[in-house]
Amino acid sequence: MQTVAGEEHFYFRELKKEIYFSARYLPSSFTKGLMSEKIAFTPETISNFPSLAAAFYDIAFTVPERVVYRQAVISDGDQDSVPRQWVSRTYAEVRERVKRMAHFLKATGVKRGDRVAILSSSRPEWMESDLATLTLGGVAVSIYQSLPAEDVGYILFDSGADVVFAENQEQIDKLLELLGGPIPIPGTEERDETQAQVGLNKIIAFEAVSAHPLVVQYDEIVREGETADLETYQGLNKEDLAALVYTSGTTGPPKGVMQTHGNHLANVRQAWQSSLCGHDSSIMLFLPLAHSFAKLMGYLGFLTPASVCFPGVADTKTSKIHPESVTKDIREAGATIVPVVPRLLEKMQAGVEQKKNVGGVGGAIVKLVLWGASETYQAKLAGKAPSILAMIAYQATAGIRAKIKAKLFGANFKYSISGGAKLNPQTARFFDALGIEILEGYGLTETCVATNVNRFGSKKIGTVGPLLAEDIELRLEDDGEIVFRGPNIAKGYYNREAATKSSWDEDGWFHTGDLGAVDDDGYLSIVGRKKEILVTSYGKNIAPEDIEASVKSTPYVSQVVLLGDGRPFITALLTVDVLAVGAWAKKMGITEPVSTLIQGSRVKDLIWKDIEKVNEELAHHESIKKIAIAPEEFTVENGILTPTFKVKRRVVMEEYAELIEEMYRS
Numbered sequence: 001m002q003t004v005a006g007e008e009h010f011y012f013r014e015l016k017k018e019i020y021f022s023a024r025y026l027p028s029s030f031t032k033g034l035m036s037e038k039i040a041f042t043p044e045t046i047s048n049f050p051s052l053a054a055a056f057y058d059i060a061f062t063v064p065e066r067v068v069y070r071q072a073v074i075s076d077g078d079q080d081s082v083p084r085q086w087v088s089r090t091y092a093e094v095r096e097r098v099k100r101m102a103h104f105l106k107a108t109g110v111k112r113g114d115r116v117a118i119l120s121s122s123r124p125e126w127m128e129s130d131l132a133t134l135t136l137g138g139v140a141v142s143i144y145q146s147l148p149a150e151d152v153g154y155i156l157f158d159s160g161a162d163v164v165f166a167e168n169q170e171q172i173d174k175l176l177e178l179l180g181g182p183i184p185i186p187g188t189e190e191r192d193e194t195q196a197q198v199g200l201n202k203i204i205a206f207e208a209v210s211a212h213p214l215v216v217q218y219d220e221i222v223r224e225g226e227t228a229d230l231e232t233y234q235g236l237n238k239e240d241l242a243a244l245v246y247t248s249g250t251t252g253p254p255k256g257v258m259q260t261h262g263n264h265l266a267n268v269r270q271a272w273q274s275s276l277c278g279h280d281s282s283i284m285l286f287l288p289l290a291h292s293f294a295k296l297m298g299y300l301g302f303l304t305p306a307s308v309c310f311p312g313v314a315d316t317k318t319s320k321i322h323p324e325s326v327t328k329d330i331r332e333a334g335a336t337i338v339p340v341v342p343r344l345l346e347k348m349q350a351g352v353e354q355k356k357n358v359g360g361v362g363g364a365i366v367k368l369v370l371w372g373a374s375e376t377y378q379a380k381l382a383g384k385a386p387s388i389l390a391m392i393a394y395q396a397t398a399g400i401r402a403k404i405k406a407k408l409f410g411a412n413f414k415y416s417i418s419g420g421a422k423l424n425p426q427t428a429r430f431f432d433a434l435g436i437e438i439l440e441g442y443g444l445t446e447t448c449v450a451t452n453v454n455r456f457g458s459k460k461i462g463t464v465g466p467l468l469a470e471d472i473e474l475r476l477e478d479d480g481e482i483v484f485r486g487p488n489i490a491k492g493y494y495n496r497e498a499a500t501k502s503s504w505d506e507d508g509w510f511h512t513g514d515l516g517a518v519d520d521d522g523y524l525s526i527v528g529r530k531k532e533i534l535v536t537s538y539g540k541n542i543a544p545e546d547i548e549a550s551v552k553s554t555p556y557v558s559q560v561v562l563l564g565d566g567r568p569f570i571t572a573l574l575t576v577d578v579l580a581v582g583a584w585a586k587k588m589g590i591t592e593p594v595s596t597l598i599q600g601s602r603v604k605d606l607i608w609k610d611i612e613k614v615n616e617e618l619a620h621h622e623s624i625k626k627i628a629i630a631p632e633e634f635t636v637e638n639g640i641l642t643p644t645f646k647v648k649r650r651v652v653m654e655e656y657a658e659l660i661e662e663m664y665r666s
Helices: 052-062 091-108 124-135 149-159 169-178 218-224 230-235 261-273 292-303 323-333 342-355 360-381 388-396 398-409 425-433 497-503 544-552 578-587 601-615 649-655 657-665
Strands: 067-073 085-090 115-119 139-143 163-166 202-205 215-217 241-246 256-260 282-284 307-310 337-340 415-418 438-443 450-453 473-476 481-485 510-518 524-529 557-563 570-576 624-629
Touching: 052 091, 052 124, 052 230, 052 261, 052 292, 067 091, 067 124, 067 292, 067 323, 085 091, 091 124, 091 202, 091 218, 115 124, 115 149, 115 169, 124 139, 124 163, 124 218, 124 292, 139 149, 149 169, 149 241, 149 256, 163 169, 169 202, 202 218, 215 218, 241 261, 241 292, 256 261, 261 292, 261 450, 282 292, 282 323, 292 307, 292 337, 323 398, 337 342, 342 360, 342 398, 342 415, 342 425, 342 578, 360 388, 360 398, 360 425, 388 398, 425 438, 425 544, 473 510, 497 510, 524 544, 544 557, 544 570, 544 601, 557 649, 570 578, 570 601, 570 657, 578 601, 601 624, 624 657, 649 657
Parallel strands: 067 307, 115 139, 115 163, 139 241, 163 202, 202 215, 282 307, 282 337, 337 415, 415 438, 570 624
Antiparallel strands: 067 085, 241 256, 438 450, 473 481, 481 510, 510 524, 557 570
C-alpha cells in the first residue's frame, strides 16, 4: 500500500482550526480525494487511522454534506396507513453535536480512560454519545436498556462508570434506585463482593424527564453547548481501550470484554473488504447497540460511505419495544441491508405462515404462494424440474412474493444479515424459497465482532460462511472447538485475569467455546456449545441446538429447551405458539381460551405428534421421551432470555424445577 513519503504533515483546517489531520495515516490515493464530495474509500483506508474518533472526524470533514443517518418521526395521531416523515442529518450536523457533547463531558470531568455508560435502545443519540466519549479518549460502556436495575448496577460497579447516558424516565428511575444504598453484586471467582455502592456524577437524558440535580438534557447540550477542542483525541492509538461490552451472562455474572480502537477499526475494514456493504448501502439499525453486532453496523454507517436508518421513538417514557412500529419503519425506511437476529426471522416466518389459515380468498392465495414457492424450491435443491402445477403457481404468484418481501423488509431491500445466534436452516430455506436473501454470519463480543459471513450470491444455508477477511485466522481444536486469532480479537475480560487466561492462550488464540466444522470451501458450520453438551446418565453426549431447532420448526411450538444432563433420557420444556394453537382450536370448533388449552392434554397431544416425527430423524439416545409445556413465553422481561434472546438454561432449571422433575418421575 502506497503512503505519503516522509514525515510531512498536511493540515486541513476549518476557520476555527477544528480539524487536525495527518496524511501519514492514509494512502496517497485517499488524500487526493479529500477536497471532493466523492469519497475515495478503500478497505485499507479505515485501518490507517489511529482511533475511531480520528476516522469519524476525517470523513465528517471530507464530505460534510453527506447524510449520515435518517430517523422516522412519530407524530401525534400516527396511523399505520399514513407514511411517517423522516429526518436526516449530515456529517457536518452530527460532527457539531458530537463536539458539543464532548465539550460537556470534558467539563464534567471525563478524561482519557474514564468509563462512560450508555443505557438506551438504538437511536442516533447512542452513536453520537459513543463518539463524544471516544473524542476524549474515554471508554464507552454498553448497557442493554432491558436489564433490571440490579444488573445495571453490577455493570456500573464493575466498570467504574459514573457518567451515564440514559434514554428516558424508565432508565433514569433505574439509576436513581441504585443511589438508595448498597446493592447486591454477584460474586465471581475473582471478585467476591456481595454488596457495593454505585456512585453517579452525571446522567444525560435523551428524552424529557423529571428534574433531578444529577440529570441534564441531551438536546439542550447538543443544541446550545460549546464545542470541544478536537486535539484531545490525537494522542490515542489502536491499542487504547474503546469499549467495555458485557457478555450476556447465560452462565454467570456478565464479564466486560475489552475492545480496543484497533479491534473495531479492523472489523469495520474487514466487513467492508468482504463487500458486506458498499458506497450506496443503507443499513436499518433497530437491534440494540449494546450488542457488538449492532454496533459494527453502526460504525459501518458512521465511519464509511454507507448510511444508517433508525426507527422512530414510539414511547418517550419507556424503552419498551413496539414491534408494529418498528415493522412499519423497516418497511418505510427503504434500507438495502437489514441486520436481524434469528428469533425475529422465526416470528416473521410464523406471521406469514399464519396468513394461510385466515380462511377465505386471502388465506387461499397465501397458501398457494407458499406451496408454489416451496415445491419449486425443493425441486431446485433436488436438481429436478418442478411439477407443471407448481411452476404455474410459482410464476403466477411472483407479484405477491414481491409484495411479501417489501412488506417485511422494504422496497429497496437487498439482503438481511442474521447474527447473534444460530439460524434454523428450515427458517433460512423458507425465506430463500420466497426470494428473500438471508445471509447468516458469526462472531462474538470477544472477536469484536464478526469473523464469518455468507456472501450475497454465494451462501450456504446451514453455515455461517467463510472468514470475513484474510487476516482472521480460524483453527479447530481436537475436540472441534473453534478458536480465532486476528487484529479484531479483543484484549480480554476487564478485572477477570483468570477468565481471560482460560479463554485466550499464550499464542493469542481466543477459544470460543463453540464447536464447529469447516467444509472444503472454507464455510464454517456451528455444531453446538462445549458447555451445553448434554451428557445422559448412560454417558451419551447430545448437542441440543440442532434438535431444538427441529422442534421449533414444528407448527405449534414457539420455544424449546432440551433437558437431560445427568438424566437417563432426554426431555423438552416447550412454550406454544399462541396464534397457531388458536387457529387450530377455531378450526376444530373449540371455544376454550388458548391460555386454558395449553395446559390441557389436547394441545400436548397435538404437539407430541410433531415431536414423534422429529424423533424419527434422531438416534435413539437423542430422541425426546417426554415434553412439558411452560405456562408462559420465555422473555427478557421474565429473566429467562438474555437481551440477545439466548435462553438462560440455568434460570430455566431453577424456574421450572418442579415441572422438569415431574417429567422424570412419571
